[in-house]
Amino acid sequence: MNVTITVNGEVRSASVPPETTLLVLLREHFLLTGAKTGCDVGDCGACTVIVDGKAVNACLMLAGQADGRTVTTIEGLATREGLHPLQKVFEETGALQCGFCGPGVIMSSKALLDEIPNPTTAEIRNALAGNLCRCTGYQKMIEGVHEAAEMLQSTTTPATLATKTPATPALAALPQR
């Protein structure tokens, strides 16, 4: 069957067997390997992507069900101007250790922040309930989401900063801290 989805702003189609999941479509047909296969039964959340604004387990959604929809994966978050605040704070707070759950956690958090710009800790915990992590103990992720929410609400997010000043070339001097 033919499936056409808008993934990270780009319209892409593929001809796939009907049992193909959205996860396999993204990973094997579109080579977007950011979403991970952790359990393949919807328990771990490593495959989380955003479909029409909602965080979903890509392993539980058939590619056919995603036909005509808009999908955002981890690869679609950073822009030429800079990292998404979530990616930035997760890096800074050490919320990513082995990193395997990271893309899923970041996508779940993004779906939350898109809906609730200033979530409470309980709301963050609830949003991340479907994302398992074996390294971090979740605390740094929750702190990171709070921090990212603040960054997104303040006027000087890294993205807006970067538009004002030209992007520094990679490997330039470290920012002063």
Add this chain to the structure above:
Amino acid sequence: MADDVMERDVSVLEKERVAPVETLRRSDEALRLPAVAPPTALPLEPPLVPQVGEQTRAVGLRAQRPDSRNHGLGLTRYIDDIALPGMLFAKIKRAGVASARIVRIDTSKAEAMPGVKAVLVGSEIPVNSFGPSLQDQPLLAAPIVRHAGDGVAAVAAVTEQIAEAAIDAIEVEYEPLPGVYDAIEALKPDSHKVHGGDTNVYASKIIKRGDVEKGFAQAYRIYEGRYYTPGIEHAPMEPFTSIADWDANGRLTVYASIGRITLARCDMSRTLGIPISRIRVIGTVVGGNFGGKNEIRHEPVLALLAKKAGRPVKGRFTRVEEFVASTIRHAFTMDYKTGVTKDGRLIARQVRMVLDGGAYCSFSETTLGKACILSTGPYEIPNSLAEGYVVYTNKTTAGSMRGFGAPQVCFAYESQMDEIARDLGIDPIEIRVRNMFREGSISSTGQVLHSVKVKESLENAVKKFGWEARS
């Protein structure tokens, strides 16, 4: 004429010379790669990790991983993100019975399925056993199945679905055997012997200091208790995944998220019967290890399937296989007997523990050793005797996991310390401070300890978790 030319001064063309390879190979700061390669497509701000040659202060800075930038961007290439052209997918059929003899395996239906490129059973493996200390674990059971997660046959097919259907089409006939499912039961003389022989005990360790009997005779009170900790699965987010690929010269390349590459090469060399120099293992970024990815699992099976099919083969454990066919933390049954003086000083401790090793040895010997060494706790006890045994049972194999036995014994001795403190009416912190290692203390193994910071650590912790304010 020629003489004239020879006598003239010869001028040499001025030319810039390229440094010879030897010069380039010298450690040169400018030639080294930065700790994090700059992302190629996205002109992002530089990574927040110290760069080569840069002086940084460490204390007071947030610790950052050099690889977390790529983790957050979804650019990290884990093993499952790698695909080779023409790659097949492998699935292993699990026994599903804990103790049995394989009477017959019929793979003909699977072999006839379109898309199936190779089928493998245990009898085809050159040396069908592996293990880091005892080589007692078969790659595919033949003919004895010793736990439900034992593989019995493997298939490589063009898609994962076809491979899955093919292993379902393999018919295996089992003759049930008796089994043993409890470590204490396994100690009994009349229990089922998992690996034959007279006993299920395959490793033991005894550590003795002083004379416990004399210590118990002098004790004001003696406390006895049995403590039990269960088996635990590491459950890393990334399941075991590997890719095996042969080249035309008969050299094998294995991509695997494995922690011990040289051990993996040794085990593969042994099982496949080829020299270690022909095996290359590429360790990929590990998506969680916790001790569970320290040895090979299915790599030689994938290699043999790849050889049969003439194509690279990828195998990925399902989450269920991750629980039944990998290793787990040892379940411990621990008997603690401790003699104390009136003021709460430990003067004798006897520990007997039985480790449930599951069906195969794996890292049991290492775990047993460390558990016995640490079983008396961070306390100075003049008389101690620790005895440990590992037994085979028809259960999931126990192997290495963070701490190698240390957390299990810690649960036991600290539980008993609380019981002693409660009974003697001494504050639980106070009784620990009275007994703990100090500078120059001698441990149960006879080691003289230096730079001992147990007391400071405990005092710090007490301050931080508000022990004084407890109700």
